[in-house]
Amino acid sequence: MGRVNPAAGRVGAMDDLTREFLIESQEGLDRMERCLTELEDKPQDKELLAEIFRSVHTIKGTTGFLAYKRLEKLAHAGENLLGLLRDGKMTANAEVITALLRLLDGLRELLKTIEAEGNEGNGDDSVLIGRIEELLAPAQSAKAKSAAAAPRAREATAVRAAAPAAEAEPAAAEPAHAPAAHSIAVAVQAPEPQEAVAEAAALTPAEATKARAQGGTAESTLRVDVALLNRMMNLVGELVLTRNQVLQATAADPNMTLLSRRLDMVTADLRESVMKARMQPVSNVFSKMPRLVRDLTHSLGRRARLIMEGQETELDKSLLEAIKDPLTHAVRNSLDHGIETPAVREAAGKDPEGTLRLRAAQEGSHVVIEISDDGAGIAPEKIRNKAIERGLLTPDRAAQLSERDLLQMIFLPGFSTAAQVTNVSGRGVGMDVVRTNVEKIGGKVEVDSRVGKGTTLRMRIPLTLAIIPALIVRSISQSFALPQGALSELVHIPPERAATAVEWMEGAPLYRLRGRLLPLVFLDQLLMPGRACKLSTERDNFIAVLDADGRRFGLIVDSLADPEEIVVKPLSVVLKDIGLFSGATVLGNADLALILDPGSIAVKTGVTMRSEEDAAQAVEDDSEAEAARMRYLLVEVAGRQAAVPLSDVLRIEQIPFSRIEYIGYRPVLNFEGQLLPVEDSGGILAAAQGNPETEIVVVVCRDGNRHVGIAVSHVLDVTSGANLFEAGTGARTEGVTLLNERVTSVINLGGVPPLPAMETAPEGWQQAAEVSA
Amino acid sequence: MSSSASALQRKQKNEAVVEVCSVRLGKTLFGVPIQHILEIIGSARPQPIPLAPGFVGGLVHYRGDVLTTVRLRYLLDLPPLEGPQDILVLESAGGCFGLLVDSVGEVLTVPAAAYEPNPSILDERRRGLLAGAYKLKDSLLVMLDPERLDPARLDPARPGAARAA
Known part of the structure; x- marks a missing residue:
């Protein structure tokens, strides 16, 4: 990690050993969480128990070495309990698993404190430890066992260096909290069987065989600072530009054609590889779900089985972070409003245990994530009544909307059909937050539901944010990039129509787009206040019809250039404060262009969220798209x-x-x-x-x-x-x-x-x- | 601190030298310690940014990054200069930025002892921008501190004063 990024500066102050320990422990705990939720279904599974034991054991061993007393005590208590479970002296019932999950949370908290403050703080863990000891009490015979823990701890320190090999499972390569959040695990084809064996030697023979098997097949991973990856991405972007210039310069020289073609290919491959390096499997986010589902089903009195598919689907790291919240919201919603209580389900002739399915799959340049349940579904009637009651729709309008269109209304702010507000969801903030978050990263979300059969929420997420397709437009003799994601159509106004195309309503420019009034924003006037809002009668004019988070407006530009895949570069704070640009980019002709932010432009010019009329318009657009x-x-x-x-x-x-x-x-x-x-x-x-x-x-x-x-x-x-x-x-x-x-x-x-x-x-x-x- | 130690320090200070890149702006000679300079871009034409604060001279492309440039002339109330200018790519704690100057001169080696802090009669705004001066034989080398010129720290309303947190 050659370059210390500013956010990591705080962590950088701590020594390498501690930082390594934090990252490894977080990963260990994440793995433990996954195993624990699995353990509930298979309480006798020896391998799972061994895996959990290993995680806690490694933490304990290292804490002793780094002198984190609180952490060591807590881990020690957990290890005792896990030791009994592993040796078959106790069974992992729901109570034990709950206690272990609490322990996990306790350990996580401590790690967080260490990361933030450099020490363990002075909290009290006696309640937690007491709870675990209570569970231990019936199996007092284990006293001798815990005495044996001391030499084992020493072994563990010796093994510590080998720990990375144990972390090598690709699924476990999970950046949990801040220190890890700045590094990405990159898969490298280089198994390290030796270390894996060294690790295995510290374990019981049964575990050893398993660990060895893992070491043989597991891909080895390498930690790379995200800042370094970003830098590589930048340099590749630079290379792409240089390539474009070389291609232009050598176009006339036949001797160079082959060479520049090769340069072209290599550059494209390199760009793809670097982008790939930023990709992480969605399992990194999905793996949080079993615990969430477990906790929620317990607190809501539901029974649900979680099925996850397509976990290997990859997504850019930053996008993965961004979908974590919407996904959590959606899962909460499914469990709270979707899947009914076992009694209701049985009465309806369904399996008392509901099914919640998470599916991820790549479709072209997007990743589709579906959250579906086999619950009660959403009754369109309920939505219609609610929408009328909330004043979001007029009764006339509501009668005209199709069921599918009505369903999409759940994404409007302040819309909740939950009869009763629970502490899980139902305050009407869930679904519009889901939509806002997904749209913020250029994605789309839609819902499909059948009464009595279940509901499916579908999110379409672009593969990467660093490179986005954009339309290059020109205004005030400069080039600007307009993200394609927000662009719904382009309207061409030839000079002869320029005088009559724009209609004015008390100073507000409007355009009649297929019989509806579209608010207009003159880009030149926005960028250079004081210029007259006027279409040119000497050349062509263009209206880019934009839809930014439900705000629909037309942006008038002087001319259009080619669409380009642009590499987004951040702007300095002082330029972000202008509030119109989301970044800058270097175009193929080496010109710089500012990236327009349609959302901010809408806010700045006072274009509001779409009202009922506009929503209806959007619905019509959708049906038009269907016709297309x-x-x-x-x-x-x-x-x-x-x-x-x-x-x-x-x-x-x-x-x-x-x-x-x-x-x-x-x-x-x-x-x-x-x-x-x-x-x-x-x-x-x-x-x-x-x-x-x-x-x-x-x-x-x-x-x-x-x-x-x-x-x-x-x-x-x-x-x-x-x-x-x-x-x-x-x-x-x-x-x-x-x-x-x-x-x-x-x-x-x-x-x-x-x-x-x-x-x-x-x-x-x-x-x-x-x-x- | 014992008197012999401080004497030793003074002696070292007398012998220490600083390498400063000289920069011409109007009639004044300015200097930037070379360790803060990443690169010098000659005769550049930064891309203007609509609605940006006056001290921002536009964007330049530097090794795959897009840098914001600062117009030193604007900060010092000098009339803008037509035509291409030189850009010093500077590194501050907040990142890199470009400083637009009339022209970049040679690297001078000056004795550290020749340094004097900002004089008290300097107006408040310039005191915030400048970082003292080295006494050369027949002129002053006015020092610039990248930290004070970082666009992220300049207040768009009152350049020179530190940006309110």
């Missing part, structure tokens, strides 16, 4: 009409033929730094061969995780298509649709063969160089 799923882009390919699902279309590029390159015989296009295969079923590229100036239209589409280009003659229209059903069988026909009353074939994007892998196509690359030469 069945809309197609109609194109002409060599005289025939064909269709591409509009939802798959990313962009329509008009490019000179010279930009098409070849890998072997396969035409490819370098699109925003990615190579994409270009499908040329119509022979359009072949026809353009030898004429580099010919303009080619390429429709860039999304096909699962990859992008493909389709070369077309013209883009005709966007229309809605209906599915066709085969006469007689009624089976849906794939690949054709009815567009403008004509049966039109739908281009099969999946049918475009993937590009050959790098290793297998060196000749292809050579050829690519020659062609572009």
